[in-house]
Amino acid sequence: MKKFALICALSTTALLVGCGDSEEATNLPDNAPTEQNTMNQTSTVTETTDAPFNFTHFDLDIEYADDKSYDVSYENEASRAEAQIEDEVNNTKLEGNEATNKLVPIFESFTFDKDTPDDEVIDEVLQKFEQPDSFLELELEIKFADGTVKEYRRVAQ
Numbered sequence: 029m030k031k032f033a034l035i036c037a038l039s040t041t042a043l044l045v046g047c048g049d050s051e052e053a054t055n056l057p058d059n060a061p062t063e064q065n066t067m068n069q070t071s072t073v074t075e076t077t078d079a080p081f082n083f084t085h086f087d088l089d090i091e092y093a094d095d096k097s098y099d100v101s102y103e104n105e106a107s108r109a110e111a112q113i114e115d116e117v118n119n120t121k122l123e124g125n126e127a128t129n130k131l132v133p134i135f136e137s138f139t140f141d142k143d144t145p146d147d148e149v150i151d152e153v154l155q156k157f158e159q160p161d162s163f164l165e166l167e168l169e170i171k172f173a174d175g176t177v178k179e180y181r182r183v184a185q
């Protein structure tokens with residue numbers, strides 16, 4: 029019985045180590061803002077004035093008819109960056125470096141900041157991601173480089 033438990037434990041460990049994390053991104057611009065987690069659980073942000081975009085987290089969820097969605101998830105923290113695009117409308121999924129190859133040019137083209145009116149942010153995001161206005165609901169959460177978290181939401185009329 030002890031041998032069986034040992035074999036199971038070793039197999040599980042090997043499986044977990046071998047899987048890796050496909051969402052991890054390593055090809056971000058060197059000067060992209062990064063969230064730093066400190067021991068006292070407060071966040072500080074490393075940013076430069078020439079940063080290519082002004083946020084450390086970007087989470088977009090657009091719901092369409094027929095239970096289809098378009099989801100973008102990006103976070104850049106001190107220990108790692110993760111990115112994912114899941115497009116159920118077109119049956120595509122990009123993760124890690126493949127996702128950041130698509131996201132970075134879009135992020136760099138954004139002109140909004142934390143003070144931009146909500147409707148302008150949503151309109152620009154829809155336009156830059158080339159998403160139609162025929163969605164049922166859009167939710168967007170952005171953590172800007174100064175630590176400000178903004179939530180945006182639009183429901184079909």
